[in-house]
Amino acid sequence: MAEAIRVEGLHKRYATVHALRGVDLAVARGEFFGLLGPNGAGKTTLIGILAGLVRPTAGRAAVMGHDVRRRWRQARRALGLVPQELVYDPFFTVREILWLQSGYFGLGRANRAWIEELLEVLNLTAKADANLHDLSGGMKRRVLIAQALVHRPPVVVLDEPTAGVDVELRQALWHFTRRLHAEGHTIVLTTHYLEEAEALCGRIAILHQGMLRALDTKAGLLARHPWRCLCLELDPPGAPLPEAVAALVSEREGGRVKLRLHRLNDQIGAVLDALRTAGLRIRDLRTEEPGLEEVFLELVHEAPAGEAAAAEREAG
Ligand SMILES: Nc1ncnc2c1ncn2[C@@H]1O[C@H](COP(=O)(O)OP(=O)(O)O)[C@@H](O)[C@H]1O
Numbered sequence: 001m002a003e004a005i006r007v008e009g010l011h012k013r014y015a016t017v018h019a020l021r022g023v024d025l026a027v028a029r030g031e032f033f034g035l036l037g038p039n040g041a042g043k044t045t046l047i048g049i050l051a052g053l054v055r056p057t058a059g060r061a062a063v064m065g066h067d068v069r070r071r072w073r074q075a076r077r078a079l080g081l082v083p084q085e086l087v088y089d090p091f092f093t094v095r096e097i098l099w100l101q102s103g104y105f106g107l108g109r110a111n112r113a114w115i116e117e118l119l120e121v122l123n124l125t126a127k128a129d130a131n132l133h134d135l136s137g138g139m140k141r142r143v144l145i146a147q148a149l150v151h152r153p154p155v156v157v158l159d160e161p162t163a164g165v166d167v168e169l170r171q172a173l174w175h176f177t178r179r180l181h182a183e184g185h186t187i188v189l190t191t192h193y194l195e196e197a198e199a200l201c202g203r204i205a206i207l208h209q210g211m212l213r214a215l216d217t218k219a220g221l222l223a224r225h226p227w228r229c230l231c232l233e234l235d236p237p238g239a240p241l242p243e244a245v246a247a248l249v250s251e252r253e254g255g256r257v258k259l260r261l262h263r264l265n266d267q268i269g270a271v272l273d274a275l276r277t278a279g280l281r282i283r284d285l286r287t288e289e290p291g292l293e294e295v296f297l298e299l300v301h302e303a304p305a306g307e308a309a310a311a312e313r314e315a316g
């Protein structure tokens, strides 16, 4: 596989916090890859290692085949990072920031046409001579994206780019990252918005407590859920349910009952028969597929509470 990113046995400890506990993963060139996890899962740490900003405690990481420690210059050049935090130098104008960034990568005047194009594409041209200090949060985020792309990196990593962003900018960001992907960039997007990962990403890794809980396509993750929901509206609303049906209830509000069936096709007939026998009328019926959110919650809650503590002790 032509790999954009490879991570092997990656560990990171900050003093007492074990942020990554042995992560292995590979992202192929041209993928739109989602890195999903709740706050504190280790997403920013993992990305920081890829970008050469965080030193791993153990393990290896490479970007476009360049080890981030031994060949850090090449690895850094291959990666464009849009950081989670809005960090910027308030004393420069937008254009100056981009020139500086360009210079940092040893790119001279020849790169200025590209910078103007980036300003244009990201709707920053009108603000190009404004100090970063005077820009709105949304505009600053656009500048961070331009900065990440100044050196035309093949791999673009966006760390929660839409956290706290308004709907309009979020749409614009989605559109822009899709375009980058279509133009051949490998995209790694971290987010804790499940709908975002669902809408954009081909494969999704779920990180939790510094460990990879799952790595699969969207369809693959959903297929891990063997169950389906059967939603019924029963009449009379408050009537007791037959025992076999009551055992399957996941939610109930008066006559509205949600059942969780492990094998929809085998069980649905038996459920309906039992209800009829009990003299209940079915006023409405529909089935529901589990979403990525259910899969995510299940994976995240699957981790026994003591597991993290045990892993911590084990690592000494
Ligand atoms: N510089 C740091 N010093 C100490 N602890 C840190 C530092 N950065 C992150 N952590 C801790 O490491 C864990 C993972 O954090 P992070 O990688 O930021 O997760 P995420 O981006 O998924 O929210 C958290 O418990 C966090 O508090």
Ligand SMILES: [Mg+2]
Pocket (backbone or CB within 6 Å): 043, 044, 045, 084, 159, 160
């Ligand atoms: Mg983070």
